[in-house]
Amino acid sequence: MKLTAKKRVEKLLDDIEFIKEIHGHIQAKGKVDGKLTYVLARDSYMPIYDLVGDFVSSVEFMESIEKEPGVFVLMYDLMSDRKDPKKSVFPPHPTHFLLDKKGVGRWYNIMARYSKSLPLIALVFDKQGASSTFPIAMSDVVIMHENAGMSIGREDVVKRILGKDESYDELGSAKMHAKVSGSVDFVCKTEEEMLDTAYRFIGYLSDKSNYSYSKSCDIKRFIPDNPMYVLDMDGLIGEIVDDNSFFEIKKDYAKEIITGFARFKGKSVGIIANRSAHKAGLLFVESCKKAKGFVELCDKYGLPFVFLADSCGFMVGSEVEQKGIIKAGAELFESIANSKVEKLSVAVRRDYTAGVYAMGGGHVADARFVALPSAVITIYSEGVGSMLADDDEKKRRFDEMMKAAKSPEKLAKEGYIDAVVDYKDLRDEIVEFLINR
Template sequence: MKVRIGEGASEDEASAIATALAKHLGVDIEVHVGGDDAPSATAEPPETEYPLDDDLGPTEREAALRAEIEDILQGGPEKYRERLSDQGKLFVRDRLDLWFGADGVTFEDGKFAHFDAWHPDSPEVEEYDPNDRLPADGMITGAAEFEGRDLHFMANDFTVKAGSMARLGVEKFLRMQQRALKSGKPVLYLMDSSGGRIDQQTGFFANREGIGKYYYNHSMLSGRVPQICVLYGPCIAGAAYTPVFADFTIMVEGMSSMAIASPRMVKMVTGEDIDMQDLGGPEIHAKYSGSADLVARDEEHARELVAGLLSYLPDKAGEKPPRSEPKPPKYSPDGIDELIPESPNRPYDVFDLIDRIADAESTFELKPDYGTEIVTAFVRIGGRPVGVVANQPIERSGAIFPDAAEKAAEFIWTCDAYEIPLLYLCDTPGFMAGSQVEKDAILEKGKKFIYATSSATVPKQTVVVRKAYGAGIYAMGGPAYDPESVIALPSGEIAIMGPEAAINAVYANKLAAIDDPEERAARERELREEYRVDIDAHRMASEVVIDEIVPPSDLREELVRRFDFYETVEKSLPDKKHGTVL
């Protein structure tokens, strides 16, 4: 507030007036003397002082409540807590401290669930039995800060009936999911559950708001917010669906397992005698089923993996993933041309190429042991998170097998959901042929790969590194699949099939008619070279099939510029409810 006083006032008088008015009115004051534009004195209202101690404080009632909370935090029966160390795992409250720090849990919901049924202070408990403890109903839910990010979390308490799920724990789980739908914050599932509590199934199994609603909510959350699941124990039946519904699943060596039924149930139903690790341990799901994205060495490593993973992901759909400071690549891009063999059939490790394109120490591979003919990994290129789909020539020449196609499709779909641009590094002879891959659904899984590439609306860049044969170029973001660019290295080739197969298909009879073996071999080499001229990158660029041939040493910077330029590209799908392929 400005106040103007007469010209005869002194500076001390102006200051006294300013101070008095600021205190009385509670606003900032400027005092101007006469016609002066500049204030002669200013004052701010004094800060209000509140009494720190008004002689009131906690009563015995609050002390009793704190004692009850402390008792709940001790978990289930002591005998089950003592067994955890033998199993190599932490008590759930210690696990939360590992993840979030001693003060990292923002708040917890439902701590008093089932309090009346077991706690000695409950009027309904006539005789307290420590073996009947059900603190929090074995399910901890709430919110926490993790690596600077707010998220929802749930964690099973394995000391309470082996982390099994019952009515009140299910209610807490469902509320947590439904709140995540509204908040748009990631969800972390710390699973250590033997499944539904069979002897208490009434009221939670088949109800509209029962355990079946878990998977409905998982489906609604899918693509809305990142869902990350870490497995700490033998998750059976219903408990095994949460990890497979999550966007990313991490198992822990020697500790985790998941299966539709326990070994005992399997033997009862099928007669098969098998232990839990062979039925559904980390190796089974990381290598054969593809249900595990990563396998951690121990609990600390699991946390590290999730921290790394979350650094590539936004909080929710529609937001851009977090950028970081750019780093130069691990190895110089100048070595790319020498790295790529001239012969399309000679192997090289595609990670050596990625190390010359991506920012150093930014490669985060998913499903490394599943569908190994394709690499799926998050990287950063100039600080920008990018999802890489790359054929791996050291694995069966980079041919696309059913598992690899399925892995790629799911990865592309996830990247598209969370606005992560895609980079295809194409070097494949195409989809694998043969009776076994037909039995393994190469056509079905291949179409999902092509569908995911077709439907992704994030910016896409495709690099024809070397061979791009058959429908492989379709799945790998070829010219017909709406990439922002298709660029090639000088080693690139695009064709219906490779030279050997093509020559055999077209000239088999003519070559067979040449009696002299040396002459036949020379003619075959000649035909192959003629064919390669017709399919190489220069011919494709000449026909404007591809956008550009890039000097290999410039590939990284070319990708940085193209991803920067197309960052805000707008793409849409036809107006329809959804496709029918995935």
């Protein structure tokens, strides 16, 4: 069921200070789970009487948020007069919106500035194009209805300019952006699910006094002895966090790396982990970008984050080199090193090559670096190392390296890592890290 913009706002906000209806837009201020929240919503049910005046009013509302900063939620819907697919691609008053001091450029300016300071959430209820797409992408999180989407050019525009027939599924659908471009974080089946997702996301901006934990931290069962077997990282995370508290973000994009919020004794934290069940947990350009964005998100919100490492490192070959794997990895290192929040890196099993740095270890950042007894921290895996050690001297040196790598206790004794943590104590280690930060 499609709700009006006002009904959407009322469902999201707990306490409403005001709701203003200005032609085709709703402006509102209230609280979500105790956090001050502003909402600007477009209503597809309401006709636009004064498009210029309405846009100026929306820009002024956005500017006013600086006086008392809070969470900013934008709800995007398609205006009623733009739903006809045969509607002209030329918007009304094009010069005004392109060049006016309170036109689209000013809207972009505000969103760009707020992207560095305020939590920005975009809820997309219908297909968006052209000028609407960029502010959506500037948001911290994009929650999109499965029937919505976004693209700079419509199918007919692409056809006329490029002479190509492209379906909307491949051009701008919610599914495509969630899986391929990475521009959408959540795809929801209903509007109620979208609003619930936004509410839950905002909730992680604050710690909670109440929590439950009914598990035993029995994580050894998720870690196979054979490094060639898949480690169940999803199960491990679920075992150590507060009950039902893990909130995965971008779960359909670059699945080889996991990003999401969680709670430990009610305290909010970001988690970045390798998923060996997908592409062996290797790091690709997409996974580096996903991790980098999440590191910067946690840093912006002041949330500490925990790395759970199980990766052979970076993928090699011409395909990833041409895509820019070196630059993507370097930018990830920069984000980790420059982040100001507290960080904990846990070598769960495989922690190889520069993947150590991608997962916050090896002093790439001012992070506590610990290992489980199962951890192997080294340059090459046994399989790769045996292929590269092509004479007796190389084999001898490689065997010595692997002997040391397989002993986290020795690495701790020599000061390379801070501690070896028993499997049953990992949750306590993370809780202590959060309490003492």
